[in-house]
Amino acid sequence: MPATKLSKVAQDQASRVFDLDVSSLRELNQALHNLTPGSNETAWEVLHPKGSHSVAVGVDQPVTIDVRGSVGYYCAGMNDGATITVHGSAGPGVGENMMSGSIVIKGDASQYAGATGRGGLLVIEGNASSRCGISMKGIDIVVHGNIGHMSAFMAQSGNLVVLGDAGDALGDSIYEARLFVRGKVESLGADCIAKEMRAEHIDLLQGLLDRAGVTGVKPSEFKRYGSARTLYNFNIDNADAY
């Protein structure tokens, strides 16, 4: 990393601690993108995010990043391999299109958490707002609290685990994603139905809870939801469902 491009604080702290009161978002993301597979700068800390958008986006190395405070839109967007923890709440689109790695939000998450995610694990220790897991394509999402309406809309694949309640129209137009909800579901969206929890789903769910560090909760307390697959091929007699 060319040191001349960095502010004084960043240089002093060997680019492991980034204070966004002093350094710019651009400097932070550029420094993270400059990491190479052999880098020994594996632990990063971001101070004073103060709701900044696009914090730690596009990281593609297996580093850990602790963000001390709340972030704005698209934090950890397109994460590919990093372990990112937000010690605060996250704005819309946290972890959107994640490829791999993990993201933990200690507080709440706004709309579209984990949208279109393809892999990795997103854990929200508080609540998530509407459209959590929208269009998810392989990501695993575990929400300790509740999720808002239209969550898992057009969800293609992956797993969404909710320890609390789900809002209206859960899993509308869902494809092959699996939804596990422990609490109440306000209503199911088009083509989403309750499904039997078989042994393989108990195992899968236990694994997800373990990975998310959830203890004291049993898979048997959850209900499973998924696609009825009636909208997979267009049929005019289903037009009312759209």
Place this chain on the structure above:
Amino acid sequence: MTYKNPPTTPRKSATFDDYTLSEIRRAAATGIYDIRGAGAKRKLPHFDDLLFLGASISRYPLEGYRERCDTSVVLGSRHAKKPIELKIPITIAGMSFGSLSGPAKEALGRGASLSGTSTTTGDGGMTEEERGHSKTLVYQYLPSRYGMNPRDLRRADAIEVVVGQGAKPGGGGMLLGQKISDRVAEMRTLPKGIDQRSASRHPDWTGPDDLEIKILELREITDWEKPIYVKVGGARPYYDTALAVKAGADVVVVDGMQGGTAATQEVFIENVGQPTLACIRPAVQALQDLGMHRKVQLIVSGGIRNGADVAKALALGVDAVSIGTAALVALGDNDPRWEAEYNALGTTAGAYDDWHEGRDPAGITTQDPELMKRVDPIAAGRRLANYLKVMTLEAQTIARACGKNSLHNLEPEDLVALTIEAAAMAGVPLAGTNWIPGKNGF
């Protein structure tokens, strides 16, 4: 000899014409709306309704074949560290792998690269065929996010955030199951053989303020290197252009209703959106009002067919045009050599638009391994390059005749309109008058 009353000639209704009657019968029999590919087929005010004035006593022409007429264009100079430099102001529009066969995508890349211009991915992700054969590749960022990943984002030369397209402003897509091969299914993370719905809205932003933040994210992920385009369907070109500029776009792409689609309802294609000609001046006006004309580049698409169309679009203030349907025709789409097979599908060469069904005799809009063998990517790429060359030469011919040493020096004052409608839309005088409808209180 008995007098026989003269019969009246059977008269068909202009309102209930043959096509309309056939569509009512088809709907009644099947219970489903007609889905097809391509853009609006109805007659619309278009570039044919404009004429160049050429040189005269007050304007002298440049010598054809001797005096230079520049055709190059730079796209993305507003914010991107690495703007795109194209040799010609004609780009290849976004068309998905899935909708098009692999060899067709490769041919588009080859033809565009030979011509020094760009090609564009589509609603299905980036394939090795097109990345490998496209010197300059624009990567579309679509509501479905099929195939979206940061690696491809970084190996793209520009990013196009697609808000809408001219054939269906406000509409999503549907790729029917027969085109969902194993490879298409894998790229889209969906089961093989199902009808794939593409969302009409982006999953993680709505509105211009969110778009600005989304563009910031894409710039941060790609270290501010790539030009970011925003593509809109021809709905509200003035406000959409202004809002795209406000959101931080480097390039605005406006696609009129003649712009093609892989598959949408016929009723949508023919009844929603505005003609390309009607979109250009409002979009240019928005850029001029913001002081951003030529700083944020404007690309217009939808029904561009020849060098005259290119020259007319540029004269109205556009920086580049984009072609889709015409490029497919250059590759071999709707070629009469397959007439017997078109007939077997109940259509004829030139009218074939069931691109979504995957049975294209020309091997272009299909995933059938046998049919797609009919596209030789090298030969088809060469044809596309030839066609682009002809369009460029035609546009230069017109520009020189108007005394311009660059295509981008063409101006509205070089044009007149043949119809009142075209004069009003293009903001140029009706031929033989100094009347521009809507200007100066008239």
